[in-house]
Amino acid sequence: MGSIFGFLRSFGEKKLGDVGKTVTQKIVAWDPETATEAEIEEMIKELDKIVIEAGKAKTAYEKEKAEADAAQKNYDRYMAAAELLNKQLDEAQASQNAGKAQEIGASLDKLVTELEKLRPEVEREAREADEAKAYYEEVKELAEATGQKVKTARAQLDAAKRDMRRAEIEKERATARAGKAENLAGLRKDSSSLGVALAAMNKQAEEAKASASAADMKARLLSPEKAKEDEHIEAALKAVAGETAPSQASFADRLEALKKK
Helix, strand or coil, X not given: CHHHHCXXXXXXXXXXXXXXXXXXXXHHHCCHXXXXXXXXXXXXHHHHHHHHHHHHHHHHHHHHHHHXXXXXXXXXXXXXXXXXXXXXXXXXXXXXXXHHHHHHHHHHHHHHHHHHHHHHHHHHHHHHXXXXXXXXHHHHHHHHHHHXXXXXXXXXXXXXXXXXXXXXXXHHHHHHHHXXXXXXXXXXXXXHHHHHHHHHHHHHHHHHHHHHHHHHHHHHHHCCCCCXXXXXXXXXXXXXXXXXXXXXXXXXXXXXXXXXX
16 A cells, blocks of 8 residues: 555645545545445545546557657657668768768757657656656556455455344344243243142142041931930820820721722
8 A cells, every 4th residue: 555645745635636635544544344335335435536547547548658659750760861871871981982971960960859859858748757657557456445345344344234134133033042041931831820729729629538438427416316206206206286186997998098089
């Protein structure tokens, strides 16, 4: 990330401007491990700005490079021509052809003068191409770094969401298990209560039986004891009461009595 900020101190600072400085500051302060959805969306917007700037920087670099290549090619062509004329001048001087040497010398002087004018222009075009290339590479690196942070943050956030969801699911499962355990405990409690109720009912029934038995015994104890049955006593009691004891009639007398009725 160190080289990302280098261009802000030189050529890149002039071209990227406040947008670049703002984006860079945000990237430095941004922590992908704790990024929220809103922060990620904000960084994606910043990434869009950087990508657009990178596209412009690439176009500018390609243009500067084409101009530098054309200037260099033209300079090389003039240089080759000058070298050829210089060779011809040497040959003319060697052959002592003064007129031709003078003509070639004049042309060579013009060509060298033109080369001297072209040289600073070629160097300027080459320098601008190098600067454009450096700027494009810096913005491209900034875009890549931002993109990587966005991807890292997205992965971290998605992982956090998955962890949260798993925790929620586990919580729901634990709650369900606890509910089942409570229900089971409730059933056991109900069963236990039923056993207590049955025991109480059985005890109550036993107590009722005991009370009935005691009441029956009490009634027997308090009731006067009946005299043992004696037919003579019974007959005497009935005679005193005016009751007639049944006679020992014959079958004939009994039938006769029935006919009278």
